[in-house]
Amino acid sequence: MYDKEKLKEIKNNEVFWKNIIVQKWIERFPEIKNEFKTSSGIILKNVYTPIDIVNLDYSNDLSFPAIYPFTRGIYPNMYRGRIWTIRQVTGFGKAEETSERLSFLDKAGQTGLNIVFDMPTHHGLDSDDPIAEGEVGREGVAIDTIKDMEDLFDGIPLDQVSTSLITIGAAPILLAMYIAIAEKRGMKSENLAGTIQNDSITAFAVTGAEGSGIRLDPLIRLAVDTADYCIRYMPKWYPLSIVGYHIREAGANAVQELAFTLASGIAYVKELLKKGLDIDEIGPKITFFFGAHNNFFEEIAKFRAARRMWARIMKKWFHAKDIRSMVLKYHVQTCGCTLIAPQPETNIIRTTIQALAAILGGTNSLHTNSMDEAFALPSEKASRIAVRTQQIIAHESGVAEVCDPLGGSYFIEALTNEVEKEAYKYIERIEDMGGMIEAVKKEYIQNEVAKSAYKYQKDIESEKSIVVGLNKYQIDEKLELNLFKIGRNYEIRQIENLQKIRKTRDNLKVKEVLSEISDGLHKGENLMPLLIKAVKTYATIGELMGILKKDLI
Secondary structure: OOOHHHHHHHHHHHHHHHHHHHHHHHHHOOOOOOOEEOOOOOEEOOOOOHHHHOOOOHHHHHOOOOOOOOOOOOOOOHHHOOOOEEEEEEOOOOHHHHHHHHHHHHHHOOOEEEEEEOHHHHOOOOOOOHHHOOOOOOOOEOOOOHHHHHHHOOOOOHHHOEEEEEOOOOHHHHHHHHHHHHHHOOOOHHHOEEEEOOOHHHHHHHHOHHHOOOOHHHHHHHHHHHHHHHHHHOOOEEOEEEEHHHHHHOOOOHHHHHHHHHHHHHHHHHHHHHOOOOHHHHHHHEEEEEEEOOOHHHHHHHHHHHHHHHHHHHHHHOOOOOHHHHOOEEEEEEOHHHOOOOOOOHHHHHHHHHHHHHHHOOOOEEEOOOOOOOOOOOOHHHHHHHHHHHHHHHHHOOHHHOOOOOOOOHHHHHHHHHHHHHHHHHHHHHHHOOOHHHHHHOOHHHHHHHHHHHHHHHHHHOOOOOOEOOOEOOOOOOOOOOOOOOOHHHHHHHHHHHHHHHHHOOHHHHHHHHHHHHHHHHHOOOOHHHHHHHHOOOOOHHHHHHHHHHHHO
16 A cells, blocks of 8 residues: 555654644643543554554455455445345234234335244243243233234235344244244245344353253254254245344443354354254355444444454355355344433434444344333334434435445554454454353353443443433433333233133144154254144144253253
């Protein structure tokens, strides 16, 4: 980029500028804060020059969009051809109510279905389980049997949409239900397109065994069984979405989120290779899910570094040959942990900044949080504003018109390099422990996240970090929000319907298929075909997870 003499000149000028001009300014205004760091602790200079990217090799480190190592994006035209998929996480109450909200969001301009399930469903509990009381339909939609899944997707052509099923512990069962209702409608599972989260490693790191009642190793076995089945029989389905978002929400910083997410990806690749699959069968079927936090430029750098790192890991560590194996596809959700209850309208601004960072970073899919999510599930109005946020960025800002518009910035390239370097330090440490699975078992990941979360909270409490409306610029106001509320009636109706199904189904068939699943577990069979058979008998999610827990706990 510059010859040695020019770089030397720039360096000399920088030294003069820093020691003379900047120093005089500091002496004149001693109250000026002089040290700035990103959320990950990366120290920021106050200006960046060619000196900071002198070792950057354009062809090997940047290249062009759709060309290895994909730093600048995975598609040659990026958003010029088609903007990112606009998704809004949806799920509450009974299946019929969530289906109505899906229709509302489709009319608002959502372009992908994102379904979140309630906590009992995530944990494999039936709605009438005593532990589920008070939680049915509150954080997502309640699913007990295939009948609920049929109601949820009533009128939706499953072979013409892309659906994201946001669940972990009960992921194989919920995917089995999705496949089963498609087959009942005469559709082939090979034509179904979408994603299931199915990431037990990061979930276990955040929630531990209490998240599902099953130990980590068996949970990974279920996740890998599901992925193995989808890779072999569902070419349009992504069976693993590795979730850095959960780790970020738990308190990790940007570097930790990136490192722990990619380390989990490495662990899953190793487990799937043990199944006899080829690396170029595995690589194209893995996707990722990141959060977008408040530090605008660090988030952009994180996403750019993620693509470059994953491409190199797949090529150099696993010797992938197919270019599709090296492409990091990912979804982004703006971070819920940044939303505040006071002055909730400020959350619209936070979400907009986070969404813009995700887009400038090159995301493939995006969910924007709603302003009222610090209080409750999003209202229709707040959800519409969240969708409109993406649409305004896409159609009015101009940022979608150029691929990687910040590429080449001295600051962005230097920060991308720094984020990558720090993330690799974590990954190397994790690999020295035996990999991500062992690092989680040893609680190394949990401890690192906890330390980061503690620092983040202390910085807010001490006002070292300013959160507008929370620890600075507060106002005394009476909030008048039209919050979306989930009533007890949803739970009552869900339980009534569940109990009716138990009375009317063929319970002998249910008993037989549950026995088959237990046998399959002990024989080491892939469980997906058995689960698909079982859900068609109206076996409940609690009965199926009960068998898994009994044999895997």
